[in-house]
Amino acid sequence: MKIRMILTGAVIPLAMLAGTGHPASAAAADPLADAFAKAAAAYEVPRDLLVSVAYSETHLDGHKGQPSADGGYGMMHLVTSKTLDRAVTLTKKPLSALKADDAANIAGGAAVLRAYADELRLTAAARKDAGKWYQAVAKYSGASAPEVARLYADTVYDMLAQGIRATTPGGETVTVPARTVTPDRGQYAKADDLDKPGTLAASTDYPSAVWAPAHSSNYAVSNRPTSDAIDRIVIHVTQGSYAGTIDWFQTGPRPNPTSAHYVVRSSDGAITQMVREKDRAFHAGNYNRRSIGIEHEGFVDNATWFTDAMYRSSAALTRNIADRYGIPKDRTHIIGHVEVPGTDHTDPGRYWDWTKYMQYVTGGGGGGGTNPHTPEEVCGSGYKVIDSQALGTAGTVFLLYNSANGNNCVATIKKISLGTASDTSAFLEVKDKARIEDAGKFEYYAGPVRAAAADKCVMWGGSVGTSKYESPFEHCG
Template identity: 70%
Template sequence: MQSRLRRRAAVLLAGALIPLATPPVTAHAAPAARTVTAGATAAAFAAAAAKYEVPRDLLVALAYAETHLDGHDGEPSASGGYGVMHLVSNPANRSLERAATLTGKPAATLRSDEAANIAGGAAVLRAHADDLGLSAAARKDPAQWYQAVAKYGGAASADVARLYADTVYDLLAAGVRATTPAGETVTVPARAVQPQRGPYAKADDLDAPNTLAAAVDYPGATWAAANSANYAVSSRPSSDAIDRIVIHVTQGSYAGTISWFQNPSAKVSSHYVVKSSNGAITQMVREKDRAFHAGDYNRRSVGIEHEGYVSDASWFTDAMYRASAALTRNIADRYGIPKDRSHIVGHSEVPGADHTDPGSNWNWSTYMKYVTGSTAPTNPHTPESVCGAGYKVIDSAALGTAGTVYLLYNSGDGYNCVATLKKTSLGTATATSAYLEVQGKARVTDSGNFAYYAGPVRAAAAGKCVKWGGKAGSSTYDSPFEHCG
């Protein structure tokens, strides 16, 4: 099965950077300069973890999911979150104020001092663990902290809380290596942790593409509805022609933005949100409706939010560019929007806008090449690389323009292998399948929403006939029993 991070969110209530009005965040004086000394970040994590009996690696993974360990000089995220731990102050989440109570430190210090902010985050996380009745023995096991992590995110729904917590645990599994703005390297070694989800195991898994598939306009997207207070029901394009696509940056995390759009106090939304690490896409407003994302362009445009911060290029990955470009190309084709910079614009280019996103770190050249196909993305995988050493292609069948299904054979062990490789929507999870049936045995199928391929499906078939096939896009291939012997 192909290796990939699960379709999780790199998290928290970091909201959207596109509000029509100022987000409901408590007003403050200009932030003080961030306080940090060389090597201080790793020391601050260690000290906070020890003081509040929070697993150090879990604390770092949570912070990385929120901010990539960049406190942004005390400036708030779109939803009013501060510092590397994203301590939030808005009507729906008061983790900043709770941290001040727990640590005895002023909110101003928690916003601007990195060590204080990390301690505040650890204190809030520990308080959630205490509220859940986590014992001293249980606190030593990172797997037992899942529900506390989910609550730390302050999500508007259990589904998004699960998305938030799963992201943190995915980072634990993959490991973290981050460079702070001061140049310090902070690491978390990869470790296998089986999280104890508790009641969140019953929440919808937004990591599964096409949740409520009938609701999405783009097949590769997951559906998570924005709150009805944050968009206007409409009947576009019959009511208003759609002729623009607006590119945004969230000033926050993927799950956090999804949660913020589900909060009625936000009064902002976007049609789509794209994840940094793997290009996962969530649709939150139907294209027929007017999302509140771009002022004067709300009636005529589709808005796409991208996880990250304008000032930090590390969020803008190739996976994000490719997935977003495929989405933009799909929207443009459906509405007849020219694929040029006059019609695909940044939020900062909308008339009357007071925002800077996507900012100077957004690579428009690369993005537009992917949108127009002038540098057409190709599948980085081959049938042989999917099936493994010793396998050679002995047959194949085209699946329209969407992909090709391959049958391979390993003469060394007598095994067949089937893999379906996509040609379109590369990097975006779409329905793809591959199957292999050895005569006299049950069919084995790999079917799901995959970014690049389905398979490998292997079975011992020496001296046996096989049926094989697969699906990509709307095209399917089914062979008869063949390749006997």
């Protein structure tokens, strides 16, 4: 994940920016902005880091004191037996207030972050640099696996990078401008990066997913579809964050084991597989034997989580599963958790756009619609395709040749997350020459990568997400 921007420096009260000169009136008009400012000042936590943690957890929605799926409360997602209990000790505030009162909950989150910073021995000067808080943020996740803690912290810092403009359920707008930062990952620099293309990809059933296995107590080893036919795909909403859900499925044993085969991220449609499709995840009661479960980051009562990138990525996954098992692409076979007989769940809820989702599943657009770009367009006039390689359902990498000038060209054309910047690459290596690569977060394609290659062998390839291809040296003249 690329970390680009962050805010550092002093917090300026919104009342002063507005020119009123009356902070009290600003507090009345903007209670959450005031709560973040006060908590940041009291515990010497960078205000925008505090907002980013809250936004990453809940999109600044406290859900009226109702807990998330893994027992987290309020917009800071204070978790029972973890951060919530510590917040009680640190702030001396009542448990009920920390669960349901926004200002108290924000203060509780700030207090816990500061405690972690103290354990890391951050000095007063270091505490002013949001990049130095990375390990404290990773610990705040409560994740037992270092790679999941890194995923959580990277998400928080990526929010800081992009800047935040969020409207709360109460109608208040909270903003975080974007500034440059260098996160100090410390011990987490050695942890696997679950956002990096190719991370344990060989273990997944779906090429565009990364692999983070659930705890063995949270699913049943099976031999599907030999033992049980797979004829349903069940759509879920996590009632929590992406990283938090991955950690929850990796935690066990516990009284109510839970898992799903896949988890999809809201911001960019990234996918993590946690249970092999042959095995039975515990996600849909008496449909566990016959179905594959897909969890989607977010909360059923907040529509902001359901992004187009999420719909398109999930639909591409659903279409891929349906094609492999011969599952009809209709609402009888692709269902919400609420539609499972005997369930008491309501997900994916009234904000889930089934019309859009099924159009993406059935219309060939689930991977991102139709890419408006062709490899010939990307490489330019005179280039013709001479070879290609599908990158699962994520895209295709093309090798082209221009007979007029003896140049080869490589372009990778995406099929998923179209219009959304995501990891994509293309490379070309002429024998005995240095490799040339175009890699980054691109909306539609990577390339063109051109090189003179008349009478020369070439190695070529590229990637979209975790799906990648690298040829041997070939096309030798």
